[in-house]
Amino acid sequence: EVQLVESGGGLVQPGGSLRLSCAASGFTISDHYMDWVRQAPGKGLEWVGRTRNKANSYTIEYAASVKGRFTISRADSKNSLYLQMNSLKTEDTAVYYCVRGERWLQPPRLDYWGQGTLVTVSS
Amino acid sequence: EIVLTQSPGTLSLSPGERATLSCRASQSVSSSYLAWYQQKPGQAPRLLIYGASTRATGIPDRFSGSGSGTDFTLTISRLEPEDFAVYYCQQYGSSPLFTFGPGTKVDIK
Numbered sequence: 001e002v003q004l005v006e007s008g009g010g011l012v013q014p015g016g017s018l019r020l021s022c023a024a025s026g027f028t029i030s031d032h033y034m035d036w037v038r039q040a041p042g043k044g045l046e047w048v049g050r051t052r053n054k055a056n057s058y059t060i061e062y063a064a065s066v067k068g069r070f071t072i073s074r075a076d077s078k079n080s081l082y083l084q085m086n087s088l089k090t091e092d093t094a095v096y097y098c099v100r101g102e103r104w105l106q107p108p109r110l111d112y113w114g115q116g117t118l119v120t121v122s123s
Numbered sequence: 124e125i126v127l128t129q130s131p132g133t134l135s136l137s138p139g140e141r142a143t144l145s146c147r148a149s150q151s152v153s154s155s156y157l158a159w160y161q162q163k164p165g166q167a168p169r170l171l172i173y174g175a176s177t178r179a180t181g182i183p184d185r186f187s188g189s190g191s192g193t194d195f196t197l198t199i200s201r202l203e204p205e206d207f208a209v210y211y212c213q214q215y216g217s218s219p220l221f222t223f224g225p226g227t228k229v230d231i232k
Contacts, residue, residue: 035221037168037221044211044223044224044225044226045160045168045211045213045223046223047219047220047221047222047223050220050221061218061219061220063219064218064219097167097168107155107156107173107174107177108155108156108158108173108215108220108221109158109170109173109174109179110158110160110168110170110213110221111170111173111179111180112170113167113168113169114167115166115167116167
């Protein structure tokens with residue numbers, strides 16, 4: 001069974017930092033692209049960023065709203081994904097989902113989602 | 124950036140009825156790059172349809188997707204009680220890689 005479990009969310013002051021982790025099981029992340037998607041309270045879904053797999057040189061892309069502040073990394077040996085968030089703003093308050101993307105050459109999709117971890121940026 | 128618009132914002136129907144949800148893109152989208160998700164309160168989204176018309180693993184056949192170009196449709200042939208939820212369409216492109224529509228809420232009439 002595919003599972004994604006996020007951790008590391010919490011309350012942080014504006015300008016602060018937080019690191020989210022995502023532990024994957026039931027599949028090998030090295031075979032997949034992996035994404036972070038967020039959802040502000042009562043709002044819709046916003047894609048945050050993606051890391052491709054080794055076959056695609058681990059390239060990473062970010063949404064414009066987080067580029068330069070957030071960093072995605074992955075540890076295939078630990079079957080884990082990370083999101084380092086710096087210079088946090090109040091508008092970064094959201095539930096952050098770890099999401100499994102497609103395998104290389106498959107149609108793009110976000111096919112398994114974790115339960116999410118809440119990040120609250122407030123003074 | 125391609126913008127997705129979903130209509131209606133809310134759809135009020137009874138169990139057993141047919142639901143037709145629309146997703147319109149501001150520019151043409153490859154059918155391979157259009158997906159639909161379902162989200163229930165307090166839960167993570169769930170992939171229903173990808174490639175505009177391919178059901179994801181474990182999705183019942185009462186869910187179907189269609190469309191091309193700028194107009195796409197998600198149809199639920201007969202609503203079950205567990206189908207009342209918010210539905211998002213999503214497209215894959217470049218910068219940003221994924222964009223989502225604002226969602227259609229299907230609630231019980």
